[in-house]
Amino acid sequence: MKRLLGACALLSLLAGCASHDIDPRGYDKTGIASYYGARHHGKLTASGEPFNQHGLTAAHPGLRFGTRVLVTNLGNNKSVIVRINDRGPHTRGRLIDLSRQAAKQLGMLSSGTAKVRVQGLSD
Template sequence: MWRSLTLGCSLAMLAGCNTLPFGSSSSESYGHYNETGEASFYGARHHGKKTASGERFDQNQLTAAHRTLPFGTRVQVTNLDNNKTVVVRINDRGPFNRKRLIDISHAAAEQLDMLRSGTAPVRVQSLD
């Protein structure tokens, strides 16, 4: 009886180690992320507040919030409306709007020329 119970628990634990986290895609699990969606930016009212990674948000740095990518991951964000690109580092969690893929800093939004619109269709590709 104990042997069967131990074997069953061991197999259940091993099966759990092989699953992807909720919201992950198989491309994320292998270190290459390539998704399209909508980006927005956040800036002044969050400036100086702690991010989910523990560092202070600086709207003048090239950083971003993403739901699942590990902190420190560098991604290239391409504005699909004008083909402008910027490389940002993930240091926060979000966006909390389900329609959005990534939230970028004010400085990154400026480089993508999306300050006026506030949002833009983007492609996000990991570089690490």
């Protein structure tokens, strides 16, 4: 009986961790972006591909892998299109984690974070 209760509790926790695919059509959110440090370069992302800090990719908690989004830095109006290939950010209050190259194009390398607008693109 204890095993059954333990298994049920574990399954409940895992169900809460599952990502929920968000339809990118009409997705338009404003929040804080950050970027991955160099220590993540080459490590596998949640999608199974190696992280490339020189690519234009990002981590998002719910958008489908392969979804392209337009990210605009609201502080300087610079924009970049990135492809979602990982889950995150893992810091509370953040909307998206960007590759170093994407952060560079948005002009946020020195600050580390920026207020951004993220808009889903349809293919």
